[in-house]
Amino acid sequence: MPKKIDYYIRIGRFTHEREVLEEFVENYDGLNIPANILAYYSKAFYVLISKIKHSYFIDPQTYVFASRLSNDVVTRTVEIEEEGKKREERTLKKSYDKLLDFYQDSQFLKDTLKNGPLSIAYFNDIKLKDFVNSSLNFQQEILLEESEKSAISKYDRIYAGTENHQIIDQTNIMKPAFLTLPYFYIENDSSPWYKINISILNIAKNYRTDLKKYAVFCLEKTLISNTKFIVKLLSDYQGFDGYIVFISGFDQWSNSSSELKNFKKFIELLHDTYKKPIIHNYGTILSAYLNEIGISCFSSGIYINNSKNIDEEGMGRVKFRYYVPSSHSILNQNESKNYFLKFDPTSECTCNLCEYIKKQKTGNIPQDLVIIDRIFRPGNTLKQITRKSSKHFLINMKKEIDFVNEHNSTEYIERLTNDTGMSNNYSGVVTNSHLRRWIDVIGDT
Numbered sequence: 068m069p070k071k072i073d074y075y076i077r078i079g080r081f082t083h084e085r086e087v088l089e090e091f092v093e094n095y096d097g098l099n100i101p102a103n104i105l106a107y108y109s110k111a112f113y114v115l116i117s118k119i120k121h122s123y124f125i126d127p128q129t130y131v132f133a134s135r136l137s138n139d140v141v142t143r144t145v146e147i148e149e150e151g152k153k154r155e156e157r158t159l160k161k162s163y164d165k166l167l168d169f170y171q172d173s174q175f176l177k178d179t180l181k182n183g184p185l186s187i188a189y190f191n192d193i194k195l196k197d198f199v200n201s202s203l204n205f206q207q208e209i210l211l212e213e214s215e216k217s218a219i220s221k222y223d224r225i226y227a228g229t230e231n232h233q234i235i236d237q238t239n240i241m242k243p244a245f246l247t248l249p250y251f252y253i254e255n256d257s258s259p260w261y262k263i264n265i266s267i268l269n270i271a272k273n274y275r276t277d278l279k280k281y282a283v284f285c286l287e288k289t290l291i292s293n294t295k296f297i298v299k300l301l302s303d304y305q306g307f308d309g310y311i312v313f314i315s316g317f318d319q320w321s322n323s324s325s326e327l328k329n330f331k332k333f334i335e336l337l338h339d340t341y342k343k344p345i346i347h348n349y350g351t352i353l354s355a356y357l358n359e360i361g362i363s364c365f366s367s368g369i370y371i372n373n374s375k376n377i378d379e380e381g382m383g384r385v386k387f388r389y390y391v392p393s394s395h396s397i398l399n400q401n402e403s404k405n406y407f408l409k410f411d412p413t414s415e416c417t418c419n420l421c422e423y424i425k426k427q428k429t430g431n432i433p434q435d436l437v438i439i440d441r442i443f444r445p446g447n448t449l450k451q452i453t454r455k456s457s458k459h460f461l462i463n464m465k466k467e468i469d470f471v472n473e474h475n476s477t478e479y480i481e482r483l484t485n486d487t488g489m490s491n492n493y494s495g496v497v498t499n500s501h502l503r504r505w506i507d508v509i510g511d512t
C-alpha cells in the first residue's frame with residue numbers, strides 16, 4: 068500500500084509567495100523555510116503560520132557558509148561613494164546579516180563571511196559547539212519570540228477567551244516540526260567537512276529540547292553510489308528522529324536512469340537502516356512516486372529551480388514557470404509561449420491562467436502572438452504573472468499528490484505510461500523522455 072506523502076513548499080521569494088501560500092493552504096502540507104529568510108521576515112512568518120496553521124521546518128543553511136556559495140549567496144556587492152570616488156565593496160546580504168545576529172560569534176562570523184567562506188580551522192571544539200547551539204536555539208525560539216511580542220497573539224487570546232471560554236495556545240503551532248541539525252556539504256569521500264558534520268551530530272545529541280532532531284545528508288550526487296562511503300555514513304549518522312536528503316546535482320528530469328536508480332537505492336538503504344521519516348529536499352513529483360520505498364515528504368520551491376547544484380550560483384530571479392501535468396515538467400516563459408500558441412492547455416487544467424488562454428484563443432482576436440503576449444505584457448507586473456503560474460502549479464501538484472496517495476506503484480506506472488502517450492502530442496515543445504526513465508526507476512525492484 069502507498070504511504071502518505073507530504074508536500075512541503077520550500078520558501079524562495081517570500082514576498083512573491085506569501086499571498087499564494089495563504090490562498091492555497093489546502094494544496095500543500097507545510098513549509099520548508101531557509102533560516103536567513105525566516106530571520107529577516109520573522110514577524111510576517113509568525114502571522115502567516117498563525118493563519119495557515121501548517122507545520123514547518125527550518126533549513127539552517129549552514130552549508131553556504133563554508134562553500135564557494137558564500138561568495139554570491141551570503142554577500143552582495145554594493146557601490147560606495149567616498150570623497151567623490153566610487154568603489155565597490157562586498158557586504159552581507161540583509162537576510163544573512165540578520166541570521167548571524169543570532170549566532171554566538173556573530174561579529175567574527177560576519178567579518179569573515181564578508182570576505183569569503185569559513186575555513187575548517189575556525190571550528191575548534193568550543194566554536195563548533197557555539198555554532199551548533201546558536202543554530203538550534205534560533206530554530207527553536209524565533210517564532211515563539213515573535214509570538215510573545217505580537218499584538219495579534221494577545222488579541223487572539225482575548226478573543227478566544229470570550230468566545231469559547233478557552234485560551235488558544237499558539238505555542239505548539241509556532242514550534243518547528245523538528246530541529247534540523249546544522250550541516251556542511253560533502254563533495255567527495257575525503258572531504259574534511261565530513262568530520263565536522265560528525266562532531267555536529269555528537270553535539271546535537273546532547274542538546275536539550277523537547278523537539279525531534281533531523282540530520283541532513285548534503286552530498287554530491289556520485290557519493291550515493293559509493294558503497295564504502297555509504298556504509299560508513301549510515302553507521303555514523305544513526306540515532307536521529309528523521310533524515311533530510313539533499314543531493315547536489317540530483318535532477319529528476321535530466322539525470323540518467325542509472326543515476327535515478329542510485330538515488331532510489333540510497334533511499335531504500337536509509338529506510339531499511341533507520342526506519343525513520345525521510346524528507347527529500349529539492350525533490351519534486353518523482354519523489355512522491357517513490358513514497359513506497361520510504362520517502363515520506365518532499366519539498367520544492369514554487370519559483371526556484373527544483374534541482375540544486377551546490378557549485379552553482381543561487382536561485383536567481385523570479386520567473387514565470389508553467390507546469391505541464393502530462394509531461395510532469397516545467398516550461399520557462401519562452402517555452403510556455405510556444406506551448407500556448409500550439410496547444411490548448413485547458414484539456415489539462417481549469418485554473419484562471421489556463422481558462423484565460425483558452426478564452427483568448429477561441430475569441431476573435433486575429434493574431435495568436437498578440438494574445439499570448441497579453442499574459443506577458445509589460446503592464447502585468449512580474450508579481451501578477453508569476454502568481455498566475457504558481458496557482459496553476461499548486462493546483463496541479465495537489466491533484467497529482469492526491470493521486471499518488473490513493474494509488475500504488477503499479478498504478479503509477481500505468482499513469483506515467485498514459486501520460487507519455489498524451490505528452491507525445493506536444494512534441495517539439497515539451498520533452499518527455501524523462502518519463503521513460505521514471506517508469507524504469509519506479510518499476511525497478
Ligand SMILES: [Zn+2]
Pocket residue numbers: 416417418419420421422459
Ligand atoms: Zn492551469
